[in-house]
Amino acid sequence: MDRLHAKTALVTGAGRGIGRAIALRLASEGARVGIHYAANDAAAKNTLAAVDAAGGSGFLLRTELGVPGDADALWAAFDQHADGADILVNNAGVVGNGTIDQVTEEDYDRVFAVNAKAPFFIVQRGLSRLRDGGRIINISSGVTKVAFPGMTSYAAAKGAVEVLTLTLAQTLGPRGITVNAVSPGTIETDIHPWMADADAKAAAAAYSVFNRVGQPEDVADAVAFLASSDGRWVTGQNIDVSGGSGLGI
Structure with missing residues (x-):
């Protein structure tokens, strides 16, 4: 397939895990x-080597998110390689564990700085670079759909991203830019080392109607659809990519 020929994409947090799979898919x-x-x-x-080996092309952008000036630094680095973007995938994030009585103010600020504030200002600073008819895809999480006390700050930050998605879809519609969110369930990546325990992995798999945990490629395929012309009439939506997790709750 060549649905994204001549398009330029920016994927945050693309070094590994879900972001890597998205970069390879695009x-x-x-x-x-x-x-x-x-x-x-x-x-x-x-x-990057995997992208090149698959016949694609890409470039690296090393910038820290969640710190002052992060969005400006990211786009300044991007400008060294491209004169505009067609697709923006806000994927980078940090996990925030703990019930409300366990979360420190420092932890809370870090989770919101990376997961909610950074995407907000990456979009704001990127509006002049994002071409009309472009795509913005925000990676949210299935923890916004059910009560998940063990990840209170993380769920709240992802909830903010979902509301931002709705607002941006309305705001950027006149430019033909679609804005959507994708919400993965439990995905097997290296940020979940507990999956090395067979019993723990089986328990996580049981949440899905398919009785398996998700793979990064499951998320990347949904992102690719939204990024392509096939997703031109979809905006302001949150696509659940969790294998039907929680349907029986």
């Missing part, structure tokens, strides 16, 4: 992909 569709990462040079270079 590149396989013909997009030139900006692979953003915060610190792990080896992982990011590995992602």
